[in-house]
Amino acid sequence: MAKIHVNTSINxxxxxxxxxxxxxxxxxxxxxxxxxxxKEGCASGDCGxxxxxxxxxxxxxxxxxxxxxxxxxxGTIEGVxxxxxxxxxxxxxxxxxxxxxxxxTPGLVVSTKKLLEENPNPTEEQARYYLxxxxxxxxxxxxxxxxxxxxxxxxxxxx
Amino acid sequence: xxxxxxxxxxxxxxxxSMLSNTKLSTKVMxxxxxxxxxxxxxxxxxxxxxxxxxxxxxxxxxxxxGGLHLGPSMxxxxxxxxxxxxxxxPGLVEAAYLIxxxxxxxxxxxxxxxxxxxxxxxxIPALIVNGAECVIHGPKGERTVAAEDFAVxxxxxxxxQGELLTRIQIPAPAAKTSDAYLRxxxxxxxxxxxxxxxxxxxxxxxxxxTAARVSIGAVATTALLVTEAADALIGTKLEDAxxxxxxxxxxxxxKPITDRRGTIEFRRHVVGVLTRRAAVIAAQRAKEK
Numbered sequence: 001m002a003k004i005h006v007n008t009s010i011n012x013x014x015x016x017x018x019x020x021x022x023x024x025x026x027x028x029x030x031x032x033x034x035x036x037x038x039k040e041g042c043a044s045g046d047c048g049x050x051x052x053x054x055x056x057x058x059x060x061x062x063x064x065x066x067x068x069x070x071x072x073x074x075g076t077i078e079g080v081x082x083x084x085x086x087x088x089x090x091x092x093x094x095x096x097x098x099x100x101x102x103x104x105t106p107g108l109v110v111s112t113k114k115l116l117e118e119n120p121n122p123t124e125e126q127a128r129y130y131l132x133x134x135x136x137x138x139x140x141x142x143x144x145x146x147x148x149x150x151x152x153x154x155x156x157x158x159x
Numbered sequence: 160x161x162x163x164x165x166x167x168x169x170x171x172x173x174x175x176s177m178l179s180n181t182k183l184s185t186k187v188m189x190x191x192x193x194x195x196x197x198x199x200x201x202x203x204x205x206x207x208x209x210x211x212x213x214x215x216x217x218x219x220x221x222x223x224x225g226g227l228h229l230g231p232s233m234x235x236x237x238x239x240x241x242x243x244x245x246x247x248x249p250g251l252v253e254a255a256y257l258i259x260x261x262x263x264x265x266x267x268x269x270x271x272x273x274x275x276x277x278x279x280x281x282x283i284p285a286l287i288v289n290g291a292e293c294v295i296h297g298p299k300g301e302r303t304v305a306a307e308d309f310a311v312x313x314x315x316x317x318x319x320q321g322e323l324l325t326r327i328q329i330p331a332p333a334a335k336t337s338d339a340y341l342r343x344x345x346x347x348x349x350x351x352x353x354x355x356x357x358x359x360x361x362x363x364x365x366x367x368x369t370a371a372r373v374s375i376g377a378v379a380t381t382a383l384l385v386t387e388a389a390d391a392l393i394g395t396k397l398e399d400a401x402x403x404x405x406x407x408x409x410x411x412x413x414k415p416i417t418d419r420r421g422t423i424e425f426r427r428h429v430v431g432v433l434t435r436r437a438a439v440i441a442a443q444r445a446k447e448k
Contacts, residue, residue, distance in 0.1 A: 022162040057265035133260020
């Protein structure tokens with residue numbers, strides 16, 4: 001099987017890679033590009049651990065083929081912080097202890113960032129529905145939602 | 160079926176030619192939320208994937224003469240963000256919004272929902288009550304199939320080899336017409352319909368229903384158009400007796416199975432309840448138009 005050459009942009013940087021037609025974007029990110037912040041949970045689009053943005057759409061990278069990244073703009077958890085300066089959302093997840101094992105956290109942070117771009121002032125119900133595709137088996141979600149609501153308030157204050 | 164080849168046609172003719180001239184098993188991919196999973200789960204036949212997302216007309220939607228020309232592969236996230244479409248077909252947009260998570264919404268499409276032909280597909284009953292037509296291109300030219308005839312069985316649609324769904328065309332609704340879609344799931348989000356019902360009603364100036372369409376989902380091998388339920392509504396002011404008759408007609412038309420999501424008895428009952436409630440919502444929306 002011939003590998004396909006793909007030109008893309010990840011977190012604002014030009015990236016090229018070779019991949020097999022069956023490899024997912026998640027496979028490429030983790031195995032070929034060493035961007036291991038994006039996690040594999042279910043590999044069937046149910047858990048949201050592998051959430052990334054592709055051309056501004058929030059998607060599960062396990063349900064995107066790597067070859068589809070051609071010409072696209074990809075956003076991953078690695079692009080969320082400003083170098084060593086954590087993003088407000090990441091800081092609030094820490095402050096509210098909104099994680100335990102941490103497998104769901106990168107996906108939740110990416111999804112929360114997209115939520116707050118679309119709706120800077122969500123109700124708790126809106127936040128819970130938006131994030132329903134990000135499963136967490138540790139926290140019971142309450143601390144996550146507190147962190148999301150606090151991050152939203154802080155970001156509105158800073159805007 | 161592992162994906163062994165990936166092709167990106169730039170127009171419909173190129174896509175049809177790729178679909179027609181292949182010896183390997185070939186599938187069209189829009190959002191891939193069903194296809195990529197299926198490609199991993201099924202037998203080991205090599206699979207050629209034709210990604211049609213670079214074809215503009217497949218990915219855009221336009222209001223034409225008060226009706227909708229929908230690119231079948233436009234993501235549900237893009238569709239549900241369109242307030243102009245939601246204003247005309249609120250039931251269709253709410254059906255599209257119910258599919259999967261925010262992440263799945265970013266990829267899944269109405270055309271994919273149609274082609275995948277799940278009995279529980281949320282958008283199919285909503286397309287049926289709105290009189291949607293499926294425009295199909297193939298080696299022999301173009302043909303049009305009514306939404307209620309598109310799915311022909313569980314996971315099977317009416318298209319032949321080489322054919323591609325290229326447009327979903329929905330006529331402009333008459334004055335004082337609106338729609339609604341409801342489904343039952345045991346959770347509040349991220350689930351597959353146990354039963355679903357879409358209703359479209361047209362009212363006259365004094366609130367009498369002059370036209371109606373009812374379609375039920377997840378209670379037969381394909382979504383069903385239930386003319387008996389619509390007939391129970393037409394000519395009435397949607398009083399309790401009419402709503403109960405429509406519910407009974409939907410229950411009578413349903414042919415569900417018992418599986419882990421629900422029993423035959425439960426589905427038959429619930430599909431009637433959903434039909435009744437969707438009719439009330441559609442009528443309220445029609446009044447407000």
